[in-house]
Amino acid sequence: MSKKQNTYLLPYPVIEAAAGGDVDAINAVLKHYAGYICTLSTRPFIDDAGTVHMRVDPEMRRRLETKLITRILKFKIA
Amino acid sequence: MKISSSDCDCEREITIQHQFDCVCRKALRGEASDYRREMARRAKYEVTFSELSESEMNRLYVLDEYEMEKRTYHVLDFDVEVKSELIAEALDALPKQKRDVILLAYFLEMSDAEIARKMNLVRSTIHHHRTSSLKLLKNLLKEDKNNE
Numbered sequence: 742m743s744k745k746q747n748t749y750l751l752p753y754p755v756i757e758a759a760a761g762g763d764v765d766a767i768n769a770v771l772k773h774y775a776g777y778i779c780t781l782s783t784r785p786f787i788d789d790a791g792t793v794h795m796r797v798d799p800e801m802r803r804r805l806e807t808k809l810i811t812r813i814l815k816f817k818i819a
Numbered sequence: 820m821k822i823s824s825s826d827c828d829c830e831r832e833i834t835i836q837h838q839f840d841c842v843c844r845k846a847l848r849g850e851a852s853d854y855r856r857e858m859a860r861r862a863k864y865e866v867t868f869s870e871l872s873e874s875e876m877n878r879l880y881v882l883d884e885y886e887m888e889k890r891t892y893h894v895l896d897f898d899v900e901v902k903s904e905l906i907a908e909a910l911d912a913l914p915k916q917k918r919d920v921i922l923l924a925y926f927l928e929m930s931d932a933e934i935a936r937k938m939n940l941v942r943s944t945i946h947h948h949r950t951s952s953l954k955l956l957k958n959l960l961k962e963d964k965n966n967e
Contacts, residue, residue, distance in 0.1 A: 784855075
Protein backbone atom coordinates (compact mmCIF):
# COMPACT_ATOMS: atom_id res chain seq x y z
CA MET A 742 0.00 0.00 0.00
CA SER A 743 2.74 2.40 0.99
CA LYS A 744 4.61 1.58 -2.18
CA LYS A 745 1.67 2.62 -4.30
CA GLN A 746 1.27 5.85 -2.33
CA ASN A 747 4.87 6.83 -2.82
CA THR A 748 4.45 6.99 -6.54
CA TYR A 749 2.05 9.91 -6.41
CA LEU A 750 2.64 11.50 -3.04
CA LEU A 751 5.56 13.76 -2.26
CA PRO A 752 7.80 12.54 0.53
CA TYR A 753 7.07 14.14 3.87
CA PRO A 754 10.45 15.88 4.36
CA VAL A 755 10.03 17.65 1.03
CA ILE A 756 6.60 18.91 2.06
CA GLU A 757 7.98 20.12 5.36
CA ALA A 758 10.87 21.97 3.69
CA ALA A 759 8.67 23.46 0.96
CA ALA A 760 6.16 24.77 3.49
CA GLY A 761 9.11 26.28 5.30
CA GLY A 762 10.15 28.14 2.16
CA ASP A 763 13.10 26.04 0.96
CA VAL A 764 13.74 26.86 -2.70
CA ASP A 765 14.92 23.42 -3.76
CA ALA A 766 11.94 21.78 -2.09
CA ILE A 767 9.53 24.19 -3.79
CA ASN A 768 11.16 23.38 -7.10
CA ALA A 769 10.71 19.70 -6.36
CA VAL A 770 7.01 20.27 -5.66
CA LEU A 771 6.67 22.26 -8.90
CA LYS A 772 8.35 19.46 -10.78
CA HIS A 773 6.07 16.93 -9.12
CA TYR A 774 2.97 18.80 -10.25
CA ALA A 775 4.38 19.87 -13.65
CA GLY A 776 2.42 17.16 -15.43
CA TYR A 777 -0.84 18.09 -13.75
CA ILE A 778 -0.22 21.78 -14.47
CA CYS A 779 0.36 20.99 -18.14
CA THR A 780 -2.81 18.95 -18.29
CA LEU A 781 -4.83 21.73 -16.73
CA SER A 782 -3.37 24.43 -18.95
CA THR A 783 -3.89 22.56 -22.18
CA ARG A 784 -6.56 24.24 -24.22
CA PRO A 785 -7.63 24.31 -27.86
CA PHE A 786 -5.90 26.79 -30.14
CA ILE A 787 -7.33 27.62 -33.52
CA ASP A 788 -4.74 28.43 -36.18
CA ASP A 789 -5.18 30.49 -39.33
CA ALA A 790 -6.31 27.49 -41.34
CA GLY A 791 -9.10 26.87 -38.83
CA THR A 792 -7.73 23.62 -37.45
CA VAL A 793 -7.93 23.07 -33.74
CA HIS A 794 -4.77 22.13 -31.87
CA MET A 795 -4.56 21.21 -28.22
CA ARG A 796 -1.65 23.20 -26.86
CA VAL A 797 -0.30 24.17 -23.50
CA ASP A 798 -1.13 27.80 -22.80
CA PRO A 799 2.20 29.15 -21.46
CA GLU A 800 0.58 32.09 -19.72
CA MET A 801 -1.86 29.84 -17.95
CA ARG A 802 0.90 27.46 -16.96
CA ARG A 803 2.86 30.28 -15.41
CA ARG A 804 -0.20 31.45 -13.52
CA LEU A 805 -0.82 27.97 -12.17
CA GLU A 806 2.81 27.65 -11.11
CA THR A 807 2.64 30.98 -9.30
CA LYS A 808 -0.57 29.95 -7.60
CA LEU A 809 0.97 26.68 -6.52
CA ILE A 810 3.98 28.43 -5.01
CA THR A 811 1.82 30.84 -3.03
CA ARG A 812 -0.33 27.95 -1.85
CA ILE A 813 2.70 25.91 -0.79
CA LEU A 814 3.98 28.79 1.30
CA LYS A 815 0.59 29.13 2.99
CA PHE A 816 0.44 25.42 3.81
CA LYS A 817 0.46 24.75 7.56
CA ILE A 818 1.55 21.36 8.77
CA ALA A 819 -1.04 20.38 11.37
CA MET B 820 6.06 -5.36 14.22
CA LYS B 821 6.41 -1.61 14.26
CA ILE B 822 6.57 0.41 17.40
CA SER B 823 3.27 2.13 17.99
CA SER B 824 4.68 5.65 18.40
CA SER B 825 6.56 5.54 15.09
CA ASP B 826 3.53 3.96 13.48
CA CYS B 827 1.47 6.89 14.66
CA ASP B 828 4.10 9.32 13.38
CA CYS B 829 4.16 7.56 10.05
CA GLU B 830 0.40 7.77 9.77
CA ARG B 831 0.50 11.45 10.60
CA GLU B 832 3.06 11.98 7.90
CA ILE B 833 0.99 10.11 5.38
CA THR B 834 -2.04 12.16 6.34
CA ILE B 835 -0.09 15.34 5.79
CA GLN B 836 1.20 14.03 2.48
CA HIS B 837 -2.40 13.47 1.42
CA GLN B 838 -3.50 16.84 2.74
CA PHE B 839 -0.70 18.57 0.90
CA ASP B 840 -1.49 16.77 -2.33
CA CYS B 841 -5.17 17.62 -2.01
CA VAL B 842 -4.47 21.27 -1.21
CA CYS B 843 -2.14 21.64 -4.19
CA ARG B 844 -4.50 19.98 -6.63
CA LYS B 845 -7.46 22.00 -5.37
CA ALA B 846 -5.51 25.24 -5.69
CA LEU B 847 -4.44 24.37 -9.22
CA ARG B 848 -7.90 23.27 -10.28
CA GLY B 849 -9.45 26.42 -8.83
CA GLU B 850 -6.92 28.65 -10.51
CA ALA B 851 -7.40 26.86 -13.83
CA SER B 852 -11.17 27.35 -13.73
CA ASP B 853 -10.64 30.99 -12.70
CA TYR B 854 -8.43 31.47 -15.70
CA ARG B 855 -10.89 29.79 -18.04
CA ARG B 856 -13.76 31.90 -16.71
CA GLU B 857 -11.68 35.05 -17.11
CA MET B 858 -10.82 34.11 -20.69
CA ALA B 859 -14.46 33.46 -21.51
CA ARG B 860 -15.44 36.82 -20.03
CA ARG B 861 -12.74 38.61 -21.98
CA ALA B 862 -13.62 36.82 -25.20
CA LYS B 863 -17.10 38.33 -24.94
CA TYR B 864 -15.74 41.87 -25.13
CA GLU B 865 -12.42 41.60 -26.88
CA VAL B 866 -12.07 41.98 -30.63
CA THR B 867 -8.83 41.90 -32.57
CA PHE B 868 -7.90 45.05 -34.46
CA SER B 869 -7.90 43.20 -37.75
CA GLU B 870 -11.54 42.26 -37.23
CA LEU B 871 -12.67 45.84 -36.65
CA SER B 872 -14.38 47.60 -39.51
CA GLU B 873 -12.96 50.94 -40.58
CA SER B 874 -15.75 52.98 -39.04
CA GLU B 875 -15.20 51.21 -35.72
CA MET B 876 -11.48 51.89 -35.95
CA ASN B 877 -12.16 55.57 -36.56
CA ARG B 878 -14.27 55.74 -33.45
CA LEU B 879 -11.25 54.80 -31.36
CA TYR B 880 -9.70 58.22 -31.55
CA VAL B 881 -10.74 61.83 -31.83
CA LEU B 882 -8.72 64.72 -33.18
CA ASP B 883 -9.47 67.92 -31.39
CA GLU B 884 -9.98 71.00 -33.50
CA TYR B 885 -9.23 74.38 -32.03
CA GLU B 886 -10.29 77.73 -33.38
CA MET B 887 -6.80 79.06 -32.72
CA GLU B 888 -5.19 76.60 -35.05
CA LYS B 889 -7.09 77.62 -38.13
CA ARG B 890 -7.82 80.88 -39.83
CA THR B 891 -11.16 81.60 -41.36
CA TYR B 892 -11.50 83.69 -44.48
CA HIS B 893 -14.74 85.10 -45.64
CA VAL B 894 -15.00 84.90 -49.42
CA LEU B 895 -18.21 85.94 -51.18
CA ASP B 896 -20.75 84.04 -49.10
CA PHE B 897 -18.46 81.22 -48.04
CA ASP B 898 -16.35 80.72 -44.95
CA VAL B 899 -13.08 79.02 -45.76
CA GLU B 900 -11.00 77.47 -43.01
CA VAL B 901 -7.26 77.21 -43.42
CA LYS B 902 -5.57 74.86 -41.01
CA SER B 903 -1.92 75.17 -41.91
CA GLU B 904 -0.35 78.19 -40.31
CA LEU B 905 2.34 78.44 -42.98
CA ILE B 906 -0.17 78.65 -45.78
CA ALA B 907 -2.37 81.07 -43.82
CA GLU B 908 0.57 83.41 -43.36
CA ALA B 909 1.40 83.29 -47.03
CA LEU B 910 -2.22 83.89 -47.92
CA ASP B 911 -2.30 86.94 -45.68
CA ALA B 912 0.53 88.43 -47.68
CA LEU B 913 -1.49 88.25 -50.91
CA PRO B 914 -3.79 91.05 -52.06
CA LYS B 915 -7.44 90.44 -51.26
CA GLN B 916 -8.65 89.57 -54.72
CA LYS B 917 -5.86 87.11 -55.42
CA ARG B 918 -6.40 85.46 -52.07
CA ASP B 919 -10.10 85.06 -52.82
CA VAL B 920 -9.35 83.41 -56.12
CA ILE B 921 -6.94 80.97 -54.56
CA LEU B 922 -9.34 80.11 -51.78
CA LEU B 923 -12.21 79.56 -54.15
CA ALA B 924 -10.15 77.55 -56.61
CA TYR B 925 -8.24 75.27 -54.26
CA PHE B 926 -10.16 75.16 -51.01
CA LEU B 927 -13.64 75.09 -52.49
CA GLU B 928 -12.53 73.35 -55.68
CA MET B 929 -14.38 75.66 -58.06
CA SER B 930 -13.45 75.98 -61.69
CA ASP B 931 -12.20 79.23 -63.20
CA ALA B 932 -15.50 79.74 -65.03
CA GLU B 933 -17.53 79.32 -61.85
CA ILE B 934 -15.35 81.78 -59.97
CA ALA B 935 -15.58 84.25 -62.82
CA ARG B 936 -19.36 84.09 -62.74
CA LYS B 937 -19.44 84.61 -58.97
CA MET B 938 -17.03 87.54 -59.03
CA ASN B 939 -18.36 89.16 -62.21
CA LEU B 940 -15.00 88.87 -63.96
CA VAL B 941 -13.76 87.29 -67.13
CA ARG B 942 -12.54 83.71 -66.96
CA SER B 943 -9.08 84.60 -68.27
CA THR B 944 -8.65 87.18 -65.52
CA ILE B 945 -9.34 84.51 -62.95
CA HIS B 946 -6.89 82.21 -64.66
CA HIS B 947 -4.26 84.93 -64.60
CA HIS B 948 -4.94 85.70 -60.93
CA ARG B 949 -4.75 82.06 -60.04
CA THR B 950 -1.48 81.28 -61.80
CA SER B 951 0.25 84.48 -60.73
CA SER B 952 -0.83 84.12 -57.10
CA LEU B 953 0.36 80.52 -57.11
CA LYS B 954 3.77 81.78 -58.17
CA LEU B 955 3.65 84.43 -55.45
CA LEU B 956 2.68 81.85 -52.86
CA LYS B 957 5.49 79.60 -53.98
CA ASN B 958 8.02 82.39 -53.53
CA LEU B 959 6.58 83.34 -50.15
CA LEU B 960 6.76 79.80 -48.86
CA LYS B 961 10.26 79.42 -50.21
CA GLU B 962 11.36 82.55 -48.39
CA ASP B 963 9.79 81.25 -45.22
CA LYS B 964 11.72 78.06 -45.55
CA ASN B 965 14.97 79.89 -46.21
CA ASN B 966 14.39 82.10 -43.18
CA GLU B 967 14.05 79.09 -40.99
